[in-house]
Amino acid sequence: LKTSFAVFLPVCLAAGAVAYSCASPRDNVLAIVHATVIDMTGGPPLADRTVLVRGQRISVIGPSASVAAPRGTPTVDASGRFLIPGLVDTHVHLTAAGEPDGSRRFLLPLLVANGITGVRDMGGYLESLAPLREEIRQGKRLGPAMLYAGPFLDGAPPSFEPSQVVRNGAQASEEVLRLVANGVDFIKVQSRLTREAYFGVADAARRERIPFVGHVPDGVTAAEAADAGQHSIEHLTNVLRGCSGDEPRLLREQSYVPREKDAAALAHARIVRWQRRLLDSYSQSAAEGLLAKFLERNVWQTPTLVLLASDAFPTLENTDRNDPRLGYIPGALRAIWTRARVEQMRFVGESESRMRAELYARSAALVGEMQKAGVKILAGTDSPAPYVFAGFALHDELRRLVEAGLTPAEALATATRNPAEFLGNAKDSGTVSEGKFADLVLLDGNPLEDIRNTGRIRAVVVRGKLLDRAALDGLLDQEREFASR
Ligand SMILES: [Zn+2]
Numbered sequence: 001l002k003t004s005f006a007v008f009l010p011v012c013l014a015a016g017a018v019a020y021s022c023a024s025p026r027d028n029v030l031a032i033v034h035a036t037v038i039d040m041t042g043g044p045p046l047a048d049r050t051v052l053v054r055g056q057r058i059s060v061i062g063p064s065a066s067v068a069a070p071r072g073t074p075t076v077d078a079s080g081r082f083l084i085p086g087l088v089d090t091h092v093h094l095t096a097a098g099e100p101d102g103s104r105r106f107l108l109p110l111l112v113a114n115g116i117t118g119v120r121d122m123g124g125y126l127e128s129l130a131p132l133r134e135e136i137r138q139g140k141r142l143g144p145a146m147l148y149a150g151p152f153l154d155g156a157p158p159s160f161e162p163s164q165v166v167r168n169g170a171q172a173s174e175e176v177l178r179l180v181a182n183g184v185d186f187i188k189v190q191s192r193l194t195r196e197a198y199f200g201v202a203d204a205a206r207r208e209r210i211p212f213v214g215h216v217p218d219g220v221t222a223a224e225a226a227d228a229g230q231h232s233i234e235h236l237t238n239v240l241r242g243c244s245g246d247e248p249r250l251l252r253e254q255s256y257v258p259r260e261k262d263a264a265a266l267a268h269a270r271i272v273r274w275q276r277r278l279l280d281s282y283s284q285s286a287a288e289g290l291l292a293k294f295l296e297r298n299v300w301q302t303p304t305l306v307l308l309a310s311d312a313f314p315t316l317e318n319t320d321r322n323d324p325r326l327g328y329i330p331g332a333l334r335a336i337w338t339r340a341r342v343e344q345m346r347f348v349g350e351s352e353s354r355m356r357a358e359l360y361a362r363s364a365a366l367v368g369e370m371q372k373a374g375v376k377i378l379a380g381t382d383s384p385a386p387y388v389f390a391g392f393a394l395h396d397e398l399r400r401l402v403e404a405g406l407t408p409a410e411a412l413a414t415a416t417r418n419p420a421e422f423l424g425n426a427k428d429s430g431t432v433s434e435g436k437f438a439d440l441v442l443l444d445g446n447p448l449e450d451i452r453n454t455g456r457i458r459a460v461v462v463r464g465k466l467l468d469r470a471a472l473d474g475l476l477d478q479e480r481e482f483a484s485r
Pocket residue numbers: 091092093122123382
């Protein structure tokens with residue numbers, strides 16, 4: 001993890017993109033004056049502050065009355081505005097929308113325009129991610145700092161591309177070693193790994209001292225995953241099952257393979273019955289036991305509530321298909337989303353729709369309980385999964401975390417200080433502090449009063465480079481034009 005946020009070269013847009021001045025790194029200075037700084041160190045907001053940026057880093061923070069910017073410094077008047085750390089989306093798939101344009105022309109502009117200055121890529125093509133990270137580091141392309149897993153490790157047949165199939169302990173060692181040699185930052189495990197393969201990956205990751213994160217496979221319990229050292233659990237995979245008073249039965253039924261291929265309707269009915277039992281067997285004491293286990297083992301959670309609502313548990317009331325942000329989604333991807341939604345809603349009537357709403361509500365309530373129990377939470381979206389609108393979706397996630405019971409400050413931490421701590425770069429990122437990277441978002445409203453104010457973005461600073469509202473709108477316009485082709 002330590003090498004990934006190494007010193008970057010200056011950030012400036014590739015020729016032909018939005019025009020703004022791109023001074024040499026030594027010349028790059030910026031003053032943000034009269035800002036209310038929400039620095040995310042845990043203290044109260046700091047009123048009327050001046051933040052000086054030199055090169056890629058914050059050089060000085062102090063009262064505007066006493067800190068003066070050197071003559072000629074480009075200055076942003078932030079009176080009445082709120083400065084927060086750059087946001088991190090800890091669950092994205094940058095190479096999931098057709099390379100090389102999917103990452104560069106679709107996802108990166110939407111992320112930057114939404115104030116996202118860091119991402120954890122949770123599964124993608126190394127041959128594309130490695131050069132992309134290099135382009136961003138060298139300042140050839142504007143984008144967030146990246147950490148990545150590379151290909152998923154999964155069972156056969158794997159759920160997604162690109163995956164490496166792992167069947168046993170020997171293959172687990174081999175694949176983990178290969179990924180480490182290829183420079184990944186962590187290992188991503190997926191749902192179809194057998195128990196043997198999963199625990200093989202856990203052992204290999206421990207030997208290689210590389211974190212492993214991802215889904216809790218269907219054959220493994222969330223408590224076992226915690227004991228095996230899994231560092232983060234995504235989408236609450238098999239976490240609700242771990243809160244059941246009847247987990248062994250649910251696990252058995254989940255791995256039941258019908259002798260003949262069931263008719264689709266029968267298979268669907270079996271899933272619905274299983275989900276009903278999952279909800280009905282929820283046990284408060286089992287839930288408390290599991291959360292205590294997460295706390296004890298330092299297992300972090302990336303609930304991706306926005307994905308649960310849009311892709312896992314969509315209801316009849318869901319209005320994603322009329323979302324005006326569909327204009328930012330390239331046609332080919334939109335077609336995949338439409339097909340996914342049709343498939344998701346097949347056989348779904350009123351009662352199943354209500355049950356899905358219950359599944360979502362139960363999941364969200366559990367996230368609120370996690371926060372109260374001290375289990376650490378990360379904001380992630382799974383962009384560009386169906387109806388997860390890259391960039392915008394992180395703000396949706398923060399709102400959902402507040403609805404789940406987090407305070408706005410706690411929600412904001414899941415996208416700033418928490419990911420910095422989790423990813424091992426708290427020294428350089430995660431708070432607005434002198435000496436840290438100048439990754440900043442300037443807001444028109446106070447996010448601590450209303451978390452939706454994180455979406456009211458006046459300016460974004462990426463590694464010291466200022467993008468004002470006009471530049472951000474330029475990025476969005478270009479992206480929308482790309483999407484409409
Ligand atoms: Zn994902």
